[in-house]
Amino acid sequence: MKPADYAFGHGDERFDVTHYSLDLACNVTTNRLTAKAELTCVALADLTDVQLDLHSLKADKVLVDGAAPAKVTHKGARLTVKLAKPVKAGRPFAVSVKYSGKPKPVPGLFGGAGWEELTDGILVSSQPYGAPSWFPCNDRPTNKASYRVAVKYAGSYWASCNGTVVEHVARGGQHQWVFDQPEPMPTYLAALHIGVGVSRPVASGASVPVEIVHPPLVNVGVGSAFERQGEMVTVFEEMFCPYPFGGYRAVVTEDALEIPLEAQGMSIFGANHAAAGWANERLVAHELAHQWFGNSVTVGNWSDIWLHEGFACYAEWLWSEASGGRHAASHAQEHWRRLAALAVPGPLVDPGPARMFDDWIYKRGALTLHALRAEMGEERFFTVLRQWNVRHRFGVVSTDDFIALAEEVAQQKLTALFDAWLFSKKLPAPQ
Structure with a gap:
């Protein structure tokens, strides 16, 4: 088959995004998102327009290099931005999008992917075509970029996202988190979880910190599928090479999930995956291995x-x-x-x-x-x-x-x- 047959109608090969900066304000109760995305880009061909992927959300304001573009058209899940001035191949440019709405999963061959409401929280797993459900992007696996993600919400939830936590402020029932993901990441590996949870470190001999975020009533220690997770990291580092990212975070949701979910620097499991036994232990190993095979490479x-x-x-x-x-x-x-x-x-x-x-x-x-x-x-x-x-x-x-x-x-x-x-x-x- 042709490579385009696997693209799900997403992505623009004419430019790369080199950095995404996302500021997200989430109302977990009403599933409402108000956000701003700033995309640092470079043209791979001469451009008179750029096309971004954005599903079900409204693009309220679009700027290119700080100025209004000639025209913006949002048809289906395709946001087409006609440039006021052409951009030559090799030149950098920036796109800013303020957007809002109630995010929905992106439908496709494998059902909905992307933003999903949990019983008490939010879960976003983007593989393979769900990234446009929560931010405007150039959604193709060949376009890796660094990320900064800031998340605001009310409630006693814990937030998990790709990268290292560089800020967490909790005041008056409001939380703000800032995550930094400096290593390049394709859009489909961007993930977010806001839900009931606590974080604890996992002992390991690994070269990076390992943590697990889980509901307090779900056992993820001795007698669980995660009991030897720290040892797994060490074993895989010896077999494959040093762990490629700044840390590893396993997230367990209160809800049951059909399958675990892959993301860069983290993996997401349902509460049903915590019980001891090979059936779940192999899933813990499988998702961890993706940090090398799939996420780095x-x-x-x-x-x-x-x-x-x-x-x-x-x-x-x-x-x-x-x-x-x-x-x-x-x-x-x-x-x-x-x-x-x-x-x-x-x-x-x-x-x-x-x-x-x-x-x-x-x-x-x-x-x-x-x-x-x-x-x-x-x-x-x-x-x-x-x-x-x-x-x-x-x-x-x-x-x-x-x-x-x-x-x-x-x-x-x-x-x-x-x-x-x-x-x-x-x-x-x-x-």
């Missing part, structure tokens, strides 16, 4: 989603092996048998937008890595994982990039292996 097109989900799934098996549980080979054998019993609809690379989050993508991706491990041997395989993260830190990658690295480390062509596992519909024999 990000696919440029969703057709290569296996580079996120296959790697995070294999990290579950690596954690199991490292923590005294089942060896990765045992997990591989189990899931190969399960996949062999299914009518798999297509190859791992470019499976089609509607199938990019199918479970077989996760499992076949992990099996591909296990086959590569068997082919290369331990030392070279883990060299590939570490070099993948070191060389492409905060970057955008493709399947071709991974094949090139694996063949460089192996010092031989691996065409037969990758053709069978990545590009063939037929499930190869287990390694």
Whole structure:
């Protein structure tokens, strides 16, 4: 399929946003948002207009470099800003948008994504197309930017967002938080939670602080799925490379969630994911692994989603092996048998937008890595994982990039292996 088929109608390839500064005033009770977004941009082509993605919210005032543009049109979820003066390729410019309304999830192939009302709070998880539900953006995974997010609200809630807390003021029932995310982040990894919670540090030997935010009545300590979270960070740092961001925050909501939610520097779980046992422990490991595979090293097109989900799934098996549980080979054998019993609809690379989050993508991706491990041997395989993260830190990658690295480390062509596992519909024999 064409790369545009995976874009969900979002994004403008003609410019990059290099920094987002968001000031959000939230009424949690009425689900009302009044906000201002300041976007620092650079033109990648000569521009007479720019297009931003903004869903269901009203753009009250738009400025470009501090002045009114020639025209603003907001049709559907597309905000088109006609420039008063053209901007040449390579030149910087700034767009300011004041906006307001009642945010709603962005509908799409996988249901609504983005801003969501909880029983008592707000949750925003943007993957893969939900970022326009809460701020105007250039919504494409190839456009990574730094972020500053300020959040104001009334009530005794706790706020969690990407990055480091640089300010928290609580006065007269009002809260203001400011979060700084200096490492580049694609829009789909921007997240926000405002809800009942307390924060506590997690002991670990990791290179960065680790914390967990959770409802007071939900156990996230001894006897929970999060009991060994600090150890997981340490193990993954040894396997993959030092943790790529300034800290890691796990957030547990009061509500049950169907699946955990991925975000940069943080992961979001439902209260139903806290109970001890492998079924939940593997989810904790999976979401943590995305900090390396998906968040620091990000696919440029969703057709290569296996580079996120296959790697995070294999990290579950690596954690199991490292923590005294089942060896990765045992997990591989189990899931190969399960996949062999299914009518798999297509190859791992470019499976089609509607199938990019199918479970077989996760499992076949992990099996591909296990086959590569068997082919290369331990030392070279883990060299590939570490070099993948070191060389492409905060970057955008493709399947071709991974094949090139694996063949460089192996010092031989691996065409037969990758053709069978990545590009063939037929499930190869287990390694």
